[in-house]
Amino acid sequence: MNASRMLSSISKKIIKPFTPSPSTQRWHKLSLLDQGMTHSYMPLVFFYPKNQVNAIPNGPKQLSNLLAESLSKTLTCYYPWAGSLKDNATIECDGKGAEFLEIQIDSPMDEVVHHPDSNVKDLTFPQGVPWDNGVGRALIVAQLSHFDCGGIALSVCMSHKIGDGSSVHCFLRDWASLTRSSSTIRPSPFFVEDSIVPSPIGPLVSPVIGLHIDQCVQKRFIFSSTKLSALKSSIALQNVTSNEAVNALLYKCAAFSARAVNSCSFKQSQLIQYSDLRAMISPQLPPNSIGNLLTIFSSPIYDNEEELKLPKLITDIRKSKTSLFTRNNIEENEYAIEMLDAYRTRMGPSQKRKCDIYFSSSVCKFPLLQDLDFGFGKPIRASIAKGPLNKFFHLMKTYDGGIEAHVNLDEQEMSVFEHDKHLLEFATPVGH
Numbered sequence: 092m093n094a095s096r097m098l099s100s101i102s103k104k105i106i107k108p109f110t111p112s113p114s115t116q117r118w119h120k121l122s123l124l125d126q127g128m129t130h131s132y133m134p135l136v137f138f139y140p141k142n143q144v145n146a147i148p149n150g151p152k153q154l155s156n157l158l159a160e161s162l163s164k165t166l167t168c169y170y171p172w173a174g175s176l177k178d179n180a181t182i183e184c185d186g187k188g189a190e191f192l193e194i195q196i197d198s199p200m201d202e203v204v205h206h207p208d209s210n211v212k213d214l215t216f217p218q219g220v221p222w223d224n225g226v227g228r229a230l231i232v233a234q235l236s237h238f239d240c241g242g243i244a245l246s247v248c249m250s251h252k253i254g255d256g257s258s259v260h261c262f263l264r265d266w267a268s269l270t271r272s273s274s275t276i277r278p279s280p281f282f283v284e285d286s287i288v289p290s291p292i293g294p295l296v297s298p299v300i301g302l303h304i305d306q307c308v309q310k311r312f313i314f315s316s317t318k319l320s321a322l323k324s325s326i327a328l329q330n331v332t333s334n335e336a337v338n339a340l341l342y343k344c345a346a347f348s349a350r351a352v353n354s355c356s357f358k359q360s361q362l363i364q365y366s367d368l369r370a371m372i373s374p375q376l377p378p379n380s381i382g383n384l385l386t387i388f389s390s391p392i393y394d395n396e397e398e399l400k401l402p403k404l405i406t407d408i409r410k411s412k413t414s415l416f417t418r419n420n421i422e423e424n425e426y427a428i429e430m431l432d433a434y435r436t437r438m439g440p441s442q443k444r445k446c447d448i449y450f451s452s453s454v455c456k457f458p459l460l461q462d463l464d465f466g467f468g469k470p471i472r473a474s475i476a477k478g479p480l481n482k483f484f485h486l487m488k489t490y491d492g493g494i495e496a497h498v499n500l501d502e503q504e505m506s507v508f509e510h511d512k513h514l515l516e517f518a519t520p521v522g523h
Contacts, residue, residue, distance in 0.1 A: 097197045098214055101237075102155070105229070107188040109163040112170040119171035119182040119282065123290040124383040125252055126179050127430035129298040132232065132248035133259060134221035134476035135459070136212075138204055141241030143468040151237055155193050158235060158245070158465065161270035162191060168278045169262055169381075172230050172253055180294035182230075182253065189231035192217050200242035207522025209309045209477040215244040221476030245465070248476075251383070252298075257367055258381045260457040270465040283382040287372070288427055295434055307481040307499045310509055311474075311521035316492040322517040326401045334486065337494050338364065338451050339404040341484050342390075344514045345449055345500060346399055348507035359446035362390040362404075364453075366412070371420045387426045388412050392446050453486040460490055495521075 147153055166173040166189060174184040196203060196214055203211055213221065215236045220228070230253055236244040249259050265278035314322065314337055322340065323331040342362045350357050368384040369376040376384065388411040393399060432443070459473050475485055475497055485497040496518070500508055509520060 097211075098218075099195045099197070101193040101195060103193075104159060104191045105188040106159055106162045106166065106191045108166040108170055108173045108186050110167050112173070112184040112186050116170070117184055119174065119184055120285045121180050121182065121252065122283065122285045122288045122382055123295070123427050123430065124288050124385060124424075125285075126290060126295040127298060127427075127434070128251045128383055129224050130176060130250050130252045131222050131224050132220050133251050133256070134216050134246060134248045135259065135263075136215045136244050136246035136474050136476070137459070137463050137470035138200060138215075138244050138472045138474075139242060139467060139470055140200065144241060144243050146467050151241075151243065154243070155235055157270060158233075159191055161273075161465075162189060162233065162266060164269050164273075165262065165266040165278070166231075168265065169280055171282060172249070172262070174230065176230065176250075176252060178294070179297055180290070188229060189233060190217070190229045192232070192234040193237075194234060195237050196244075197239060199240040200238040200244070201240070203238070203244075204472055204474075205522055207310075207520070209311070212474060213476050216246045216476045217248060220248045222478050245470075246476075254381050255367070255383045255385050256452070256454045256457060257369065257378070257384070260454070260459060260462070261379050261381060263459070264462040267463050267465045272466075278379075280379050280381045281377050283376065283380050283384065287368075287376070287382075287384070288421060288424060292431070307479070307501050308505050309477040309497055309499045310505060312496045312498060312514070312518035313489060313521060314494045314496065314518050315489075318517045318519075319493055326405060328402050328405055331405060333494055334453050334455055335405045335408060336401075337486060337496060338362065338453075338484065339401045339408065340514060340517065341451070341496060341498060342449050343399045343401065343404060344508055344511040345482065345498070345504065346393070346447070347396065348500065348504040348511065349447060350396065351507045352503045357394070357396050359392055359394055360449060361392045361444060361446055362408070362449050362451065363387050364389075364408070364412075364451045365426075366415060367456075368420055368424070371415055385426055386415065386420050386424045387429070388415055389425075392444065447482065449482045449484065450480065451484040451486065455486050455488045455494060458488075460488060 170184050171182050173186055173188050174182045175187050177183045217232045217234045220232050230250045232248045234246045268275045319333050322336045346360050365385050368386055369380055390407045463470050483499040487495050489495050
């Protein structure tokens with residue numbers, strides 16, 4: 092299947108806010124955590140089948156206008172996101188607008204969704220935008236894709252500079268709500284800016300957490316709700332969460348794959364996970380707080396494979412996560428400390444720790460599939476574009492309450508990982 096031959100462009104529009112940005116709020120100040128991020132795009136896509144699209148009066152023809160109009164109204168409330176990045180610490184709220192593309196994909200939706208090659212699934216994203224450092228482009232780039240079968244995909248790429256997974260969820264939920272009904276109460280996102288985590292050394296001149304693009308491949312694995320239950324039951328611990336079980340299994344199997352590629356000698360490694368700050372600081376921030384409000388928590392650095400048993404891994408992960416709730420996550424934000432350290436020393440976490448680091452990010456707690464009803468039902472599937480980061484896991488909820496894991500590893504390690512018997516006992520590769 093030749094991916095490039097399957098696309099044809101229909102239109103490209105710039106969508107401006109429905110009403111001008113407030114003149115009193117011309118400048119949007121970025122926090123330390125925002126400044127540490129690159130202007131790379133977080134890419135999410137949602138799939139809707141033909142029978143849902145046909146429920147719209149005038150079907151696909153009307154859909155583009157409907158989405159463009161409601162996007163314009165949403166940008167009125169999220170006005171900094173329609174602005175321009177002026178420097179690493181400031182957005183000018185100039186109403187420049189968001190990009191909205193419409194394309195035709197010469198294939199049925201099922202073939203794209205279930206294709207083992209991530210490049211085919213990624214046709215549903217604006218070409219060249221996902222994870223890219225978007226100099227000169229809008230802070231939000233959306234794409235409506237029409238399939239031969241009559242189904243559609245709606246993808247949104249949002250600059251990580253302006254917010255995290257929770258921020259994206261708020262924006263998409265509000266856009267869906269305004270598309271469903273124009274009488275919806277106007278959304279009121281709470282822009283935190285630099286009020287919670289300001290930079291203690293003034294504006295950082297350049298982003299710190301870069302995307303060090305490695306030669307890696309992405310494979311997707313589905314943990315059905317039944318297999319998830321079986322995995323949790325197989326671990327001799329009380330109340331194991333789905334995230335804990337999946338992260339521990341992926342990390343263990345990835346570390347064993349690295350050992351196999353490394354002439355069977357064990358490489359020291361560590362698992363680092365991202366966590367939402369909103370509920371951890373006092374007073375708690377409202378869930379509609381917009382910005383990069385994150386911290387990280389880590390497993391110990393493991394020296395041998397005996398330590399990589401799932402109950403021990405999960406116990407260690409829990410200890411680290413519990414400590415988040417006992418510290419001051421503004422003064423002692425591990426992610427902010429890492430950023431400042433990297434800024435001063437120009438050394439990333441892997442160089443500093445001198446071991447393999449596996450990162451995991453999860454959007455499972457956000458009801459993306461439930462909230463993204465644009466007036467023609469909930470999406471049947473959500474996905475994320477192939478990313479450039481090696482040793483990276485990204486977890487998303489599936490429609491039946493399972494988890495889809497996007498796993499990035501280098502080619503040699505992936506060739507071992509995808510055949511791991513312990514992994515395949517609970518996970519099904521997409522496209523198989």
